[in-house]
Amino acid sequence: MKEQNKVTYQVAKHIFSILSDHPAVVRTLLPSYEPFLFTETAVKEPLFLLEIVGNLSVEGTKIHQFSWDDAQIAIYTTDYGYCFGLIPHNCTDLFVLQATHDFSSLKVSLQSDSRVDSFVLNNFIMLAYAFATASKATILMHASVIKRKNQGYLFLGVSGTGKSTHSQLWLDTIPQTALLNDDNPVVRIIEGKKIVFGTPWSGKTPCYKNESASIAAFVELQQAPSNQITSLEPLEAYVVLLASSSLMKWDQRISDGLMQTLSDLSMSVPVYNLNCLPDKAAAKLCFARVTHG
Amino acid sequence: MKIKEGFVLRDVCNSNVVVAQGVENIDFNKIIKLNDSAAYLWKQIETDGGSFTPDKLADLLVKEYDIDRETASTDAVTLSQSWLDAGIVAE
Numbered sequence: 001m002k003e004q005n006k007v008t009y010q011v012a013k014h015i016f017s018i019l020s021d022h023p024a025v026v027r028t029l030l031p032s033y034e035p036f037l038f039t040e041t042a043v044k045e046p047l048f049l050l051e052i053v054g055n056l057s058v059e060g061t062k063i064h065q066f067s068w069d070d071a072q073i074a075i076y077t078t079d080y081g082y083c084f085g086l087i088p089h090n091c092t093d094l095f096v097l098q099a100t101h102d103f104s105s106l107k108v109s110l111q112s113d114s115r116v117d118s119f120v121l122n123n124f125i126m127l128a129y130a131f132a133t134a135s136k137a138t139i140l141m142h143a144s145v146i147k148r149k150n151q152g153y154l155f156l157g158v159s160g161t162g163k164s165t166h167s168q169l170w171l172d173t174i175p176q177t178a179l180l181n182d183d184n185p186v187v188r189i190i191e192g193k194k195i196v197f198g199t200p201w202s203g204k205t206p207c208y209k210n211e212s213a214s215i216a217a218f219v220e221l222q223q224a225p226s227n228q229i230t231s232l233e234p235l236e237a238y239v240v241l242l243a244s245s246s247l248m249k250w251d252q253r254i255s256d257g258l259m260q261t262l263s264d265l266s267m268s269v270p271v272y273n274l275n276c277l278p279d280k281a282a283a284k285l286c287f288a289r290v291t292h293g
Numbered sequence: 294m295k296i297k298e299g300f301v302l303r304d305v306c307n308s309n310v311v312v313a314q315g316v317e318n319i320d321f322n323k324i325i326k327l328n329d330s331a332a333y334l335w336k337q338i339e340t341d342g343g344s345f346t347p348d349k350l351a352d353l354l355v356k357e358y359d360i361d362r363e364t365a366s367t368d369a370v371t372l373s374q375s376w377l378d379a380g381i382v383a384e
Contacts (some may be wrong), residue, residue, distance in 0.1 A: 063316045234306035239324060255314050256303075263305045 008046070010038040012186035012197035012212070014133055015045075016125075020052040029118040030125075032200040035210040048104050048132045050125065056096040056109040058085045069123055084127065088119055095120045103132035126184070126201055135257035137189040137264075142244045145180040145196055145213075146170045152180060152196040152213030153290060154187075156244040157221040162278055164205065166221055169283035182207050187215065189261060194269050217270045217290040220244075224275030227282045229289045237271035238262055294373060296343040300381045302327070302335050311335065311381050325379050331372060333357060347373045 007026045008017045015038055020026045027034070060078035067073075076083040084097040093116070098107045108124050110117040130140040143154040144163035153170070155163045163182075170177050183203025185196050198209035220232075220240045232240060241262045272290060276282035299315035305324065309332035313321035327335060337353050338345045350369035355362055376382040 064319060066319075235308055235310070235324075235326060238306050242324075243322065252314050255312075259303060259305060259312065267306050 008038045009033050009036045009200075010210075011036050011129065011199050012133075012138060012188055012195075013190070014047040014129070014136070014138065016047045016129065016132075017049050018052065018121075018125075019049060025114075026052070026121075029114060029121050030200070032122075032202070032206070032208045035208050036200055047136075048106055048128055050106040050108060050128060052121075053107050053109055056098060056107060058094070058096055059083050059098075068127075071119075071123060073127075084124070086120060086123065088116060091116060095124075097124045097127070099128065099131070103128055122201075131251075131254060133186075134254040137257075137261045139187045139245050139258060139261055140184055140199075140201075141187050141241075142183065143185055143218075144182045145185045145198075146177050147180040147211070147213045148174065148177045150213055151216040151291075153216055154185065154196060154218045155221055156218055156240060158243075161221045161223060162276075163221060164203075165278050166219075166274075166276065166283065166286070169278070169280055170287065173280045173283045174287050179205070179207050180209055180211060180213060187261075187265070189264055194265060215265075215269050217272060218265075219272045219274050219286060219290060222273065222275050224277070226275070227277055227279075227285050228275045229285055230273050232271045232273055234266045237266035240271055240273070241266055294345055294347075294377070294382050294384055296335075296338060296345075297381055297383050302332060302339070309335075311379075321380070323379070325376075325381055330354065330358065334372070345373075 005021060005023055006017045006019050007023045008015060018026050058076060060076035060083050062074055062076050065072065065074045070089045072087045074085045081101040082099045086095045086097070087093070093111060096109050106128050108121065110120060126140070141154065143156050144167040146153045146167050155166050157163050167179055167182065171179060180196065181198045181202050182205035184199055184201035186199050188195050188197065194215040195212050196215050197212045200208050202208055218241060245258060245262060270290065274282065274286050299313055299318045300311055301314055303310055303312050309327040311325040311327060334350050334353055347369040350372065351362065351365040354360060354365040354369060
Protein backbone atom coordinates (compact mmCIF):
# COMPACT_ATOMS: atom_id res chain seq x y z
CA MET A 1 0.00 0.00 0.00
CA LYS A 2 1.44 3.33 -1.06
CA GLU A 3 1.17 6.02 1.59
CA GLN A 4 0.77 8.73 -1.05
CA ASN A 5 -2.38 7.01 -2.29
CA LYS A 6 -4.05 7.45 1.08
CA VAL A 7 -6.20 10.39 2.14
CA THR A 8 -6.67 10.48 5.91
CA TYR A 9 -9.36 12.29 7.88
CA GLN A 10 -10.10 12.73 11.56
CA VAL A 11 -13.72 13.14 12.72
CA ALA A 12 -14.47 13.34 16.46
CA LYS A 13 -10.91 12.12 17.13
CA HIS A 14 -11.48 8.91 15.13
CA ILE A 15 -9.07 8.57 12.22
CA PHE A 16 -9.94 6.88 8.93
CA SER A 17 -8.26 6.61 5.53
CA ILE A 18 -9.47 6.40 1.95
CA LEU A 19 -7.17 4.47 -0.40
CA SER A 20 -7.36 5.19 -4.12
CA ASP A 21 -5.21 5.35 -7.25
CA HIS A 22 -6.35 8.97 -7.52
CA PRO A 23 -6.21 10.53 -4.03
CA ALA A 24 -6.57 14.05 -5.43
CA VAL A 25 -9.90 13.01 -6.96
CA VAL A 26 -11.05 11.61 -3.61
CA ARG A 27 -10.49 15.03 -2.04
CA THR A 28 -12.51 16.77 -4.74
CA LEU A 29 -15.34 14.24 -4.23
CA LEU A 30 -15.41 15.07 -0.50
CA PRO A 31 -15.22 18.87 -0.20
CA SER A 32 -16.97 18.97 3.19
CA TYR A 33 -14.20 16.74 4.61
CA GLU A 34 -11.41 19.28 3.95
CA PRO A 35 -11.52 20.80 7.48
CA PHE A 36 -11.10 17.25 8.79
CA LEU A 37 -8.00 16.39 6.75
CA PHE A 38 -5.43 14.70 8.97
CA THR A 39 -1.87 15.30 7.94
CA GLU A 40 0.18 13.84 10.78
CA THR A 41 2.06 10.75 9.63
CA ALA A 42 2.05 8.44 12.65
CA VAL A 43 -1.48 7.09 12.56
CA LYS A 44 -2.05 4.62 15.32
CA GLU A 45 -5.05 2.32 15.04
CA PRO A 46 -7.15 3.95 12.34
CA LEU A 47 -10.85 3.29 12.70
CA PHE A 48 -11.07 1.94 9.17
CA LEU A 49 -9.41 1.83 5.79
CA LEU A 50 -11.76 2.23 2.83
CA GLU A 51 -10.36 1.23 -0.53
CA ILE A 52 -11.81 2.44 -3.82
CA VAL A 53 -11.56 -0.45 -6.29
CA GLY A 54 -12.88 -1.43 -9.72
CA ASN A 55 -16.07 -3.39 -10.02
CA LEU A 56 -17.71 -5.08 -7.03
CA SER A 57 -20.90 -7.07 -7.06
CA VAL A 58 -23.50 -7.69 -4.38
CA GLU A 59 -22.90 -10.92 -2.45
CA GLY A 60 -24.45 -12.84 0.39
CA THR A 61 -27.90 -13.12 1.93
CA LYS A 62 -30.13 -10.05 2.06
CA ILE A 63 -31.19 -9.24 5.61
CA HIS A 64 -32.60 -5.75 5.46
CA GLN A 65 -33.43 -2.78 3.29
CA PHE A 66 -33.93 0.86 4.28
CA SER A 67 -33.98 4.46 3.09
CA TRP A 68 -31.02 6.62 4.00
CA ASP A 69 -30.45 10.21 2.84
CA ASP A 70 -32.05 10.04 -0.64
CA ALA A 71 -30.95 6.47 -1.35
CA GLN A 72 -32.18 2.90 -0.97
CA ILE A 73 -29.75 0.62 0.82
CA ALA A 74 -29.89 -3.17 1.09
CA ILE A 75 -27.73 -5.10 3.55
CA TYR A 76 -26.39 -8.59 2.97
CA THR A 77 -24.47 -10.90 5.30
CA THR A 78 -21.45 -12.61 3.79
CA ASP A 79 -18.57 -14.89 4.82
CA TYR A 80 -16.30 -11.90 5.49
CA GLY A 81 -18.88 -9.60 7.07
CA TYR A 82 -21.41 -7.35 5.39
CA CYS A 83 -22.17 -6.19 1.89
CA PHE A 84 -24.24 -3.07 1.12
CA GLY A 85 -25.98 -2.26 -2.14
CA LEU A 86 -26.91 1.41 -2.60
CA ILE A 87 -29.15 2.89 -5.28
CA PRO A 88 -29.35 6.70 -5.21
CA HIS A 89 -32.81 8.15 -5.81
CA ASN A 90 -33.20 9.33 -9.43
CA CYS A 91 -30.58 6.80 -10.47
CA THR A 92 -30.67 3.21 -11.67
CA ASP A 93 -27.04 2.32 -10.91
CA LEU A 94 -26.16 0.02 -8.04
CA PHE A 95 -23.15 0.85 -5.88
CA VAL A 96 -21.53 -1.72 -3.61
CA LEU A 97 -19.73 -1.51 -0.28
CA GLN A 98 -18.07 -4.58 1.25
CA ALA A 99 -17.09 -4.53 4.92
CA THR A 100 -15.45 -6.86 7.40
CA HIS A 101 -17.47 -7.75 10.52
CA ASP A 102 -15.84 -5.00 12.58
CA PHE A 103 -15.97 -2.46 9.73
CA SER A 104 -12.20 -1.91 9.94
CA SER A 105 -11.59 -2.77 6.30
CA LEU A 106 -13.92 -1.75 3.48
CA LYS A 107 -14.07 -1.73 -0.30
CA VAL A 108 -16.24 0.42 -2.50
CA SER A 109 -16.73 0.62 -6.24
CA LEU A 110 -17.53 3.97 -7.86
CA GLN A 111 -18.23 5.00 -11.45
CA SER A 112 -17.08 8.12 -13.17
CA ASP A 113 -19.98 10.49 -12.69
CA SER A 114 -18.45 12.74 -10.06
CA ARG A 115 -21.78 14.10 -8.80
CA VAL A 116 -23.14 10.61 -8.08
CA ASP A 117 -19.73 9.31 -6.89
CA SER A 118 -19.54 12.16 -4.39
CA PHE A 119 -22.98 11.30 -2.99
CA VAL A 120 -22.25 7.56 -2.85
CA LEU A 121 -18.79 7.85 -1.30
CA ASN A 122 -20.03 10.31 1.33
CA ASN A 123 -22.91 8.02 2.30
CA PHE A 124 -20.74 4.92 2.48
CA ILE A 125 -18.23 6.73 4.68
CA MET A 126 -21.05 7.84 7.01
CA LEU A 127 -22.31 4.26 7.22
CA ALA A 128 -18.83 2.89 7.83
CA TYR A 129 -18.21 5.52 10.48
CA ALA A 130 -21.50 4.85 12.30
CA PHE A 131 -20.90 1.09 12.36
CA ALA A 132 -17.19 1.14 13.14
CA THR A 133 -17.60 3.57 16.06
CA ALA A 134 -20.70 2.04 17.68
CA SER A 135 -18.68 -0.14 20.04
CA LYS A 136 -16.38 2.78 20.89
CA ALA A 137 -18.80 4.98 22.92
CA THR A 138 -19.51 7.04 19.83
CA ILE A 139 -22.87 7.88 18.25
CA LEU A 140 -23.71 9.61 15.01
CA MET A 141 -26.82 11.53 16.03
CA HIS A 142 -29.55 13.34 14.17
CA ALA A 143 -29.51 16.82 15.71
CA SER A 144 -28.88 20.51 15.22
CA VAL A 145 -26.21 21.82 17.60
CA ILE A 146 -25.59 25.25 19.08
CA LYS A 147 -22.26 26.02 20.74
CA ARG A 148 -22.00 28.73 23.38
CA LYS A 149 -19.01 29.33 25.67
CA ASN A 150 -17.69 25.84 24.85
CA GLN A 151 -21.00 24.23 25.83
CA GLY A 152 -23.05 22.24 23.32
CA TYR A 153 -26.86 22.23 23.11
CA LEU A 154 -28.33 19.50 20.91
CA PHE A 155 -31.82 19.93 19.45
CA LEU A 156 -33.52 16.65 18.53
CA GLY A 157 -36.75 15.71 16.79
CA VAL A 158 -38.15 13.98 13.75
CA SER A 159 -37.45 15.55 10.36
CA GLY A 160 -39.53 18.67 9.83
CA THR A 161 -39.99 19.45 13.53
CA GLY A 162 -37.91 22.61 13.29
CA LYS A 163 -34.48 21.74 14.71
CA SER A 164 -32.68 24.07 12.30
CA THR A 165 -35.30 26.75 12.88
CA HIS A 166 -34.83 26.55 16.64
CA SER A 167 -31.05 26.76 16.25
CA GLN A 168 -31.52 29.85 14.08
CA LEU A 169 -33.72 31.40 16.80
CA TRP A 170 -30.91 30.87 19.33
CA LEU A 171 -28.45 32.52 16.93
CA ASP A 172 -30.82 35.47 16.48
CA THR A 173 -31.74 35.82 20.16
CA ILE A 174 -28.88 34.72 22.37
CA PRO A 175 -25.42 36.34 22.38
CA GLN A 176 -22.20 34.37 21.90
CA THR A 177 -23.89 31.49 20.07
CA ALA A 178 -22.65 29.70 16.95
CA LEU A 179 -23.94 26.77 14.91
CA LEU A 180 -21.68 23.72 15.42
CA ASN A 181 -23.59 21.32 13.13
CA ASP A 182 -27.08 21.26 11.63
CA ASP A 183 -27.82 17.59 10.97
CA ASN A 184 -25.39 14.83 11.96
CA PRO A 185 -23.02 15.67 14.82
CA VAL A 186 -21.03 12.97 16.60
CA VAL A 187 -21.50 12.43 20.33
CA ARG A 188 -18.73 10.72 22.29
CA ILE A 189 -17.95 9.76 25.84
CA ILE A 190 -14.20 10.16 26.40
CA GLU A 191 -12.88 9.40 29.88
CA GLY A 192 -16.31 10.15 31.32
CA LYS A 193 -16.67 13.47 29.50
CA LYS A 194 -19.64 13.86 27.18
CA ILE A 195 -18.56 15.73 24.07
CA VAL A 196 -20.30 16.76 20.83
CA PHE A 197 -18.21 17.16 17.67
CA GLY A 198 -18.81 18.92 14.36
CA THR A 199 -18.59 16.62 11.31
CA PRO A 200 -18.43 16.70 7.49
CA TRP A 201 -22.14 15.79 7.59
CA SER A 202 -24.51 18.70 8.15
CA GLY A 203 -27.53 18.12 5.91
CA LYS A 204 -28.54 21.03 3.73
CA THR A 205 -26.59 23.56 5.82
CA PRO A 206 -22.92 23.86 4.86
CA CYS A 207 -21.52 23.86 8.40
CA TYR A 208 -18.48 21.59 8.53
CA LYS A 209 -16.62 22.58 11.68
CA ASN A 210 -13.76 20.58 13.09
CA GLU A 211 -14.64 21.72 16.62
CA SER A 212 -16.17 20.26 19.74
CA ALA A 213 -18.12 21.32 22.82
CA SER A 214 -18.96 19.85 26.17
CA ILE A 215 -22.57 18.60 26.07
CA ALA A 216 -24.75 20.81 28.30
CA ALA A 217 -28.16 19.43 27.31
CA PHE A 218 -30.28 17.56 24.80
CA VAL A 219 -33.63 19.15 23.92
CA GLU A 220 -36.32 17.17 22.11
CA LEU A 221 -38.47 19.55 20.09
CA GLN A 222 -42.17 19.12 19.40
CA GLN A 223 -44.37 21.58 17.58
CA ALA A 224 -47.12 22.93 19.84
CA PRO A 225 -49.54 25.87 20.12
CA SER A 226 -47.57 27.27 23.09
CA ASN A 227 -44.08 27.08 24.59
CA GLN A 228 -43.39 24.72 27.47
CA ILE A 229 -40.26 22.93 28.64
CA THR A 230 -40.03 19.89 30.94
CA SER A 231 -37.09 17.79 32.05
CA LEU A 232 -37.17 14.05 31.40
CA GLU A 233 -36.44 11.10 33.68
CA PRO A 234 -33.46 8.96 32.61
CA LEU A 235 -35.53 6.21 30.99
CA GLU A 236 -37.70 8.73 29.09
CA ALA A 237 -34.48 10.49 28.09
CA TYR A 238 -33.07 7.19 26.84
CA VAL A 239 -36.05 6.65 24.52
CA VAL A 240 -35.68 10.19 23.15
CA LEU A 241 -31.93 9.76 22.50
CA LEU A 242 -32.51 6.31 20.99
CA ALA A 243 -34.95 7.77 18.45
CA SER A 244 -32.30 10.29 17.34
CA SER A 245 -29.47 7.81 16.95
CA SER A 246 -28.41 5.96 13.84
CA LEU A 247 -29.21 2.68 15.50
CA MET A 248 -28.09 -0.44 13.69
CA LYS A 249 -29.85 -2.90 15.92
CA TRP A 250 -29.72 -5.91 13.62
CA ASP A 251 -26.12 -6.44 14.70
CA GLN A 252 -26.09 -7.37 18.39
CA ARG A 253 -22.55 -6.15 19.09
CA ILE A 254 -23.34 -2.77 17.57
CA SER A 255 -26.72 -2.60 19.26
CA ASP A 256 -25.30 -3.37 22.72
CA GLY A 257 -22.54 -0.78 22.26
CA LEU A 258 -25.02 1.94 21.37
CA MET A 259 -27.37 1.01 24.21
CA GLN A 260 -24.57 1.29 26.74
CA THR A 261 -23.54 4.72 25.44
CA LEU A 262 -27.14 6.00 25.33
CA SER A 263 -27.80 4.67 28.82
CA ASP A 264 -24.71 6.49 30.16
CA LEU A 265 -25.72 9.70 28.41
CA SER A 266 -29.32 9.68 29.62
CA MET A 267 -28.23 9.24 33.23
CA SER A 268 -25.58 11.96 33.20
CA VAL A 269 -26.72 14.71 30.82
CA PRO A 270 -29.95 16.74 31.24
CA VAL A 271 -32.54 15.89 28.59
CA TYR A 272 -35.59 18.12 28.07
CA ASN A 273 -38.76 18.09 26.05
CA LEU A 274 -39.65 21.46 24.53
CA ASN A 275 -43.14 22.01 23.18
CA CYS A 276 -42.63 25.06 21.05
CA LEU A 277 -43.71 27.59 18.50
CA PRO A 278 -41.13 28.76 15.94
CA ASP A 279 -40.64 32.05 17.82
CA LYS A 280 -37.96 33.89 19.79
CA ALA A 281 -39.86 33.32 23.05
CA ALA A 282 -39.28 29.57 22.60
CA ALA A 283 -35.52 30.10 22.25
CA LYS A 284 -35.45 32.40 25.31
CA LEU A 285 -37.48 29.95 27.43
CA CYS A 286 -35.30 27.03 26.35
CA PHE A 287 -32.06 28.93 26.94
CA ALA A 288 -33.13 30.12 30.41
CA ARG A 289 -34.07 26.58 31.48
CA VAL A 290 -31.16 24.61 30.06
CA THR A 291 -28.50 27.04 31.23
CA HIS A 292 -29.87 27.50 34.75
CA GLY A 293 -31.08 23.98 35.56
CA MET B 294 -46.13 -19.03 25.47
CA LYS B 295 -42.72 -18.06 24.22
CA ILE B 296 -40.36 -15.08 24.29
CA LYS B 297 -40.19 -13.73 20.74
CA GLU B 298 -36.92 -14.03 18.85
CA GLY B 299 -34.65 -11.01 19.40
CA PHE B 300 -36.23 -9.69 22.62
CA VAL B 301 -33.65 -9.49 25.39
CA LEU B 302 -33.45 -8.12 28.92
CA ARG B 303 -30.92 -5.34 29.40
CA ASP B 304 -29.91 -2.83 32.06
CA VAL B 305 -30.80 0.62 30.79
CA CYS B 306 -30.43 3.58 33.17
CA ASN B 307 -30.36 1.14 36.10
CA SER B 308 -33.75 -0.26 35.08
CA ASN B 309 -34.65 -3.72 33.79
CA VAL B 310 -35.77 -3.19 30.22
CA VAL B 311 -36.73 -5.54 27.41
CA VAL B 312 -35.38 -4.31 24.08
CA ALA B 313 -35.61 -5.57 20.52
CA GLN B 314 -32.55 -6.70 18.64
CA GLY B 315 -32.05 -8.38 15.31
CA VAL B 316 -33.38 -7.81 11.84
CA GLU B 317 -36.84 -9.27 12.57
CA ASN B 318 -37.54 -6.42 15.00
CA ILE B 319 -36.13 -3.55 12.99
CA ASP B 320 -39.39 -1.57 13.32
CA PHE B 321 -39.94 -2.22 17.04
CA ASN B 322 -38.99 1.10 18.61
CA LYS B 323 -40.46 0.68 22.10
CA ILE B 324 -38.67 -0.42 25.23
CA ILE B 325 -40.54 -2.33 27.96
CA LYS B 326 -39.64 -1.65 31.58
CA LEU B 327 -39.97 -4.63 33.95
CA ASN B 328 -40.19 -4.43 37.73
CA ASP B 329 -37.89 -6.64 39.81
CA SER B 330 -40.22 -9.64 40.00
CA ALA B 331 -41.09 -9.52 36.28
CA ALA B 332 -37.36 -9.29 35.47
CA TYR B 333 -36.72 -12.28 37.74
CA LEU B 334 -39.36 -14.28 35.85
CA TRP B 335 -37.99 -13.19 32.45
CA LYS B 336 -34.48 -14.37 33.40
CA GLN B 337 -35.84 -17.72 34.60
CA ILE B 338 -37.74 -18.18 31.32
CA GLU B 339 -34.63 -17.26 29.30
CA THR B 340 -32.44 -19.81 31.06
CA ASP B 341 -35.21 -22.36 30.54
CA GLY B 342 -35.25 -21.98 26.74
CA GLY B 343 -37.80 -19.18 26.38
CA SER B 344 -41.08 -21.11 26.74
CA PHE B 345 -43.49 -20.68 29.65
CA THR B 346 -47.07 -20.91 30.86
CA PRO B 347 -48.84 -18.64 33.38
CA ASP B 348 -48.87 -21.69 35.68
CA LYS B 349 -45.11 -21.99 35.53
CA LEU B 350 -44.74 -18.26 36.29
CA ALA B 351 -47.01 -18.68 39.31
CA ASP B 352 -44.82 -21.57 40.55
CA LEU B 353 -41.72 -19.41 40.23
CA LEU B 354 -43.40 -16.52 42.09
CA VAL B 355 -44.47 -18.77 44.97
CA LYS B 356 -40.96 -20.21 45.17
CA GLU B 357 -39.17 -16.83 45.16
CA TYR B 358 -41.61 -14.55 46.96
CA ASP B 359 -43.67 -14.92 50.08
CA ILE B 360 -47.11 -14.95 48.44
CA ASP B 361 -50.00 -17.39 48.27
CA ARG B 362 -50.73 -19.50 45.21
CA GLU B 363 -53.96 -17.68 44.30
CA THR B 364 -52.35 -14.23 44.24
CA ALA B 365 -49.40 -15.63 42.29
CA SER B 366 -51.73 -17.15 39.66
CA THR B 367 -53.65 -13.89 39.21
CA ASP B 368 -50.40 -11.91 38.89
CA ALA B 369 -48.95 -14.45 36.44
CA VAL B 370 -52.00 -14.30 34.17
CA THR B 371 -52.00 -10.48 34.24
CA LEU B 372 -48.28 -10.33 33.49
CA SER B 373 -48.48 -12.85 30.62
CA GLN B 374 -51.30 -10.83 29.06
CA SER B 375 -49.38 -7.56 29.37
CA TRP B 376 -46.32 -9.17 27.70
CA LEU B 377 -48.60 -10.41 24.90
CA ASP B 378 -50.10 -6.92 24.52
CA ALA B 379 -46.62 -5.41 24.39
CA GLY B 380 -45.68 -7.82 21.59
CA ILE B 381 -42.61 -9.27 23.31
CA VAL B 382 -44.01 -12.80 23.73
CA ALA B 383 -46.18 -14.99 21.48
CA GLU B 384 -48.88 -17.59 22.18
